[in-house]
Amino acid sequence: AFAVIPDSDLHVIGSDVTVQISSEDDRLTVRLPFGSHTRTFLQELSRCKPSPATSPRPRPRPRPRPRPGPARGGQPPRAAPWRAEPGRGGAGPAAAELPRCRRAGGPAEVSPGGAAGTRWGPGAAGGGPGTGLEARDPPGTARPAVQGVFLSWAASSSFVFPSRQSKVKSDVKAEMVRSSGVMVSNMASILSEPQFGLRDTIVKSQLVQREDSYTYIQNFSKFPMAGNASILCAPGFLSHSFCLFFQELDLSKEAFFFNDTPKEEEWFKAVTDSLHPDAKYAKVKLVRLVGIMLLLYVKADLALNISEVEVETVGTGIMGRMGNKGGVAIRFKFHNTSVCIVNSHLAAHTEEYERRNQDFKDICSRMQFCQSDPNLPPLTISKHDVILWLGDLNYRLEDLDVAKVKQLVEEKAFSELCRYDQLKRQMNAKAVFEGFTEGEISFQPTYKYDAGCDDWDTSEKCRVPAWCDRILWKGQNIAQLSYRSHMALKISDHKPVSSVFDIGVKVVNEELYRKVFEEIVRSLDKMENANIPSVTLSQREFHFEDVKYMQLQIEKFTIRNGQVPCQFEFISKPDEETYCKEWLIANPSKGFLLPDSEITIELELFVNKSTATRLNSGEEKLEDILVLHLDRGKDYFLSVTGNYLPSCFGSPIHTLCYMREPIQDMSAESIQNLTLMPLETSDAATQAERPLEIPKELWMMVDHLYRNASQQEDLFQQPGLRSEFEQIRDCLDKGMHDTLLGSNHSVAEALLLFLESLPEPVICYSFYNSCLECANNYLLSSQIISKLPECHKNVFEYLMAFLRELLKNSGKNHLDMNILASIFGGLLLRPPPGHPTPDIAEKRKAQQFIHQFLLREDTLP
Template identity: 25%
Template sequence: MSAVETSAFRALLRPGDTVKVLLDAFAIPPGTDPTTGAPLPPADAVALLADAERVRRASEDARNRRLVAVVVHNEGSEEGSVFVFRARSTGKQLEQSDILRVFPVFGNLNISMAQIRRTTLMDSLRSGSLPQAAPGFLSLTITQDDAASISQTPLTLCTQQVETLRVLLTECKRLKELADAPPISTAPVLTTFSWLSPYTARRAPLPPLFSIPEDLRIARTPLHGRLSAAFAGQPGDDAGDVVRIRDEWIRVKARDEAGTGATRLSIRIGTFNVNGNLPSQDLSLWLGAQPLQPYQSQGIVTMAPALPPLLTDLGKIARSDFEEVMTPATAMTDNFQSPVSPDPSVISPLAGSTSILSLVSPTSPESSSSTVSSASATATSPQSSVPSSATSTSSTATLTTASSSEKPDLIVLGFQELDLSTEALLYANSTAREEAWMEAIYAALGQSKDSEKEKGKNKGGYVKLASKQLVGMLIIALVKTELRACFDQVQTAAAGTGIMGLMGNKGGTALRMRFTPPVASPSRSSSRNPSILSISSAQTTSTTATGAQSSKSVKLRKPGSTILTFVNSHLAAFDEMVDRRNADYAELTKRLRFELGTLGGESAGSELLFGDGEGADAVPPTPTASAGAPMPAGTTCGVFESDVTFWLGDLNYRIDAPDGDVRTILASDEWEDGRLETLVIYDQLKAAIRANKAFGTFQEGTLAHHPTYRFNAGLLKDELGYDLKRRPAWTDRVLWASNNFTRVQQTSYTGHPQYSISDHKPVSSDFTLNMDVFDLPTAEKSADRLYRQLRGLEDAHEDHNAHVSLKVLESSVDLGKIGHTKSVTKQVTVKNIGRIPCAYRLVPIDGESAPHPDWLKVEPMAALLLPDEIVQLTLTTTIDNNCAARLNTQNKELNCTLILHTIMGKDHFVAVTAEYVPTCFGTSLSRLTRLPGPIRTGGDLLSEERAINAPREIMRLINWMMSSSVRMDKVFVERADEDIIDTIRECLDTGVDFPFTPDEKEDKVPVAFGETLLRLLNSLPEPLVRADLQPQCVLQTSRDEAFEMLDAFEPAAVNVWISVTAFLHFVCQSSAEPEAKTLAVARLFAPVLLRDDAREVSPVGRRNFLLAFIRP
């Protein structure tokens, strides 16, 4: 027996079990009755003596090969058992299903042997010759007659390994003597040999880890958040938790072991509510076939068509081509038309075979293109972050420039209100409008509408992959011709949520597809698909993408696939219907289902794309885990069972700010800086995501373009072209969600104001998907091996001899002194000292508590450890403004107890202590005025009668900056130095003099003082202007009225307000550009001094109230 086979056998055994003898044998298949054809009983040793030729034939058939092993379990006392396995071909892993028989070595276990002879005794007497032995063939019969035994039917095998058989019999005799020492009656077999139960029990199959992706709502939840509810003394569902931890560990580990590199896919997504109109303008800008033009950041966005009319492949204006399918109610008026430009460089002719791409020079898109990684969380809310004084920073992702010279691999377009006719609700099977828009799309791409039919003539172009229409909603996917073979298993779905909750005037259409990356062979040029990395380049890229690379070389025979899902929806309209929109979203997530039962196991996209497949298993080790296994009839999946899900469309979420405020902010020069950031705070969709009422799984890039709804071509419009009857809003959106195996990078997200086809402006977004490339057969084989490796973990609750044993090397941790915004990190070592895998999770002390306090972060919260494996538990302090506000009023001594629950084992406890250093940040105004000195000096609070007029910390900052020698030019303009801020903060808390001398040539120190003041004011638990006073403040129309409002302020708040606004007035007045400086300062301080956590107060009114005090 080869060393490879011996190693494969050992891998099947559980930790603690060892193989003493391994015998190569073969079985004799039963014969059939020659008359009836019925199978005959298995042959016994006596019958085999008379049929040597049958033995010889059986030995030559590899299907009859068996392995006989003596396995010993030693825990306190030695116990043994004889295992009989079905042998597999070389290189294939043994599975538990290959265990055919198990014979515990005890009681009446009997193993007999006989030599197979060529001729029987009768034949020798008749012939007068002596019987001759068949060289090397021995029969081996195993019998166990005990009533309590696991196997009672005798088993006969044959072998040629005479010496190994002798060793096997000797070892079994030794083990039998040990087992027979205590009487069997006092030690039942099911108790004494309980370690055999994991081998003999019917095992649950390995779940499919690579066929249908895990639900994104689960995949994006931290592992500890998926486990059952538990606390000290109440472990919860340990059996279910161990399966969740196991599956997650196997999924990640198997893909990592099978990894070969990385690949990427570029996608352009567009959404357009066409308001029942047909295409009349060139769509190349929207589709990315022309360079992107900047969205006007100020002034009037013209309603005159900024683009030429659409030209089809016949060279005619689109309107005349489509008039025959247009109804009078939806016909375009001349106001939306523009004359044909005589300059061919600004239109998209399809003369000859010239592509539109050759008519434009590739340039970078506008500055609103963005790079937003899917690994990042949703944008930080304004309440939890301090507005920065540097104009170059923002609380959301920074927009960067993306290259437009490379055409996307995949284009997905969503249309809404494609057909507004009443007939469309009743007869929705017409494709006339889809065909009209498809012709316009092909024209914009520089292709003929018949290009798909011209085989071999569409290289570098696009072909339609799929489409789905439901009344006015249409989703279309186009793919590069050369990549068409990479996409298969394309499924569609649709659901209506409109009238009566069913009609298709509102609802969604969806596409689901499988992408299998192409693999460039050595003879294939990688320049053919510039956005797809070849294997050679992928090997280099994988280190950057994943941070690690497989330690062994994996041959890519059959790449793993990525599931992409696209949802195009049109949700309920009107400003006040936000709850209905949230309900529509929830309804669509339930009703949009893809039918998978008709999908075959293999298709073009899952063929062996590289190499000849030699050495690949014909059947994966675990059929249920195979991504190529056919789906049972009726199998469906939802929009979240995907590696990446994109959600686009007219979501109809509005801006919850007064109509006048929205228009003022969009149009006024005073709001040039930060106008869009201000409005995003009031966006209904962002609020729904924050509250987890809708789209909580998704994320969205920075909204750096103007609202795309609602525009009016008539007279009732404002100076920007927005309809006076409808508040402007970002109704048209593109969002996405992805798992950890697919990294999504958004490279652009913008609106296109140049289009006048509809009352909506189209929106487009470019994405790059970075995916790890892994070999699917290798991943499935690794998953099966890892599954067996973790068997002891799953069986620990059944096996009395399998003890999970976890050791925490540090039972107590002292974090020392900790403070606001300063992190302290310590580690705790956790080790698996047992013989089987184990897992742990952190649990709270009771059902009402959290596993750890809010000032402490612990990672990982749950983990799996192999025997002798070590995990470092990282403890990090995190004290934000809210946490500091509470800790500043409590005892300085902090302590907590972390409870590490060993799943199916006992709990371990880690005592954590720390000393909190109080700070003026996060301390209320009233408390600051009653402190007897700096907050670190301690002492009892002063009575209210003895309270000082204003906090000394705020006054110290203002007094230092009001010095005549301080330069104020860069204050509230440039980014501050964090080290200087920390020094200033320490001086404020301790009362130590500032170590800085005012200098007219120094800018960094004054900038840091200004930023410290801003952060200190923002850290106040309550805003300087109380929330109940703010609605009255924004109603003041003059400076005198604004000053009169101060009478309603608290005494301390009045003094701080006067001091701060006087200082801000001084800063603005001393600037070279007073008005610009004033507007910039107001943008920073209005959301801080009049903090509106409920978003119910006019942003324009709050800013005007502050301007009344600081404007020179």
């Protein structure tokens, strides 16, 4: 026999359920994400454990997983027959219940149908030990309120947490891993069950299509999107769920570059300790990206109605991935309603509203959630019934000076002020947040204040007050009950905002569901094997004209189904692992069509650093054949072609050094010969023409920054505009202008993207391990640099000299040597292909290696 023990002493950040499985011979620790699959895994293990009331017997095999089916009378399914009722020797029914946890010092929780005295400690931040839904009980004694736990946080500040007298421990019994089937009252679980074959797909699709015939709307009042300690503990404020969001939780360099911060756990503990003492809440999920954090609780008695929980993060900072700006999201199903909550921190500064619009679009396009059914494409934010979008959106007030804004605030003329609000203007122009709603703003701007008081910004910059912190929603059956700020909180230069919602949720009527289910099955019985599916395609040949580096092109076509339900999928050709080339993707790549229905497929072509080099050299062409396969039907063949415009992005350093003219002015044959020229022979004296010391494209970008951005704040830390990057790329590839177009931030980001796209980094792959080994020895490090090919060595010295010049102006540009070393360390010193993803230790060594050369100006040997 073996025990299944969720071990609270196994403190793992980022793992939602830590389980120990011990037998006579082995002890296995498993870390599992929260979700239906984890719950099923625990249920199957639970079935294998013999009942305490039975005599020892041979270890049983796991039973087959039961198919989902309706339960009668709305009652939860019975537990496994061997489950002993507390205090008795015989078996008895037990309600399906997730394990519970309690506060240290509080009374033990007795779960319905569970063993008395079973206790569960609250999980760690990021989903630490314990179950994915971690419930807590009211404490036995009063506790001090935590100050400063609030929703919309946009400034760095110190915070002192109350001490705990003892560490929270868990005393777990295996009986708490309960066995349960799928309750029909939770349609989300039913529809998320793995399905196999066309018939199951049709049933599932028909159930979704006829959802209105077996569901009804039930309102869950008070869905607050905020809370400091006083809010969470306020009398009468017993909400069904709480969602807390933070920005700039930790602004340290470690958090910025390594996404590692102890404050995540500190804030989680502070929030958990501040929950209302008269209610039991379960933690659904915590997700964090650097300083952007989102934390969701629900009342414990609603936990079983939560399913399909997924989280995702998207960084929109420099190079489109740094987490100083971006978004985090939690999506889940509550009963039969899908909900997505997004917390975002968008680009700063009044003039950067276009960048904020772009950040929003990037988050929407890149935020994709995996579905429990692997046959279905990922879900985007827009594919949810209810969307709540909140955070420091950073939109400002424009066309008004500081004095006028403050005057209107004093007069409480908020409606007048809203006319100058960038977010309102951009929404009216349908440039951003299309279809979203924001409640009436009846509170003064939440930014910018002097920390510790209610005075407006008195710094040298004297920022114009603005409503940076916002809460918006999209969907039906949503009523906003309140929308306010909290002036009493003074530890930030922002004032937090909160909102309370009344959200109508679709709940399944079990009797009607059974009726609809049976009708669908009977209808399918009549249709089965009647016909072979067939479709018509609106287009079968696609040509992408003048494809450029990192510039997305999309072609669309429509699949129109006939009279038979159809399941389609793009399949790989013989001897190929994927259905398309790396630069192409079909969205969606698989799906299901009801009779006489249609779907639009988008073919997205995008050339990035991994594909540009072979396209530049001509080794690969923009040519592919897609095979569209119909289940039980025939295959359709789609032809995809295009012409790629060669670019300096993705070209080797030594190749560019031999190009004295813009790359797009050269013949395809010349580009191919130079790109395929081996690096070791590029320095040979036999070459007909002496190469440039460094690529002219690199010189143009660095020279522009040296002349125009030596005193630019946040250089290499604030992203540029994508449209400006495209202009800069075209200037470099065509040689159209002597001066690069675009802002300094866009040129700086283009430089970083150029270095990232090099097929062989500035410090060649073969020297990677040697550089890490001597990261703290300048003499050995400089000897390694001296061994680089001449063109690579020149580029390295040139970049180090440029960065040292920037650091001489650090008093004005506020650049930090460690930040520059981290950014350029990850670009100049990259691990070779096939090398494991660098851990924090490797990243720190790469940073230290570059740091040496920023400190020293010695001439390399």
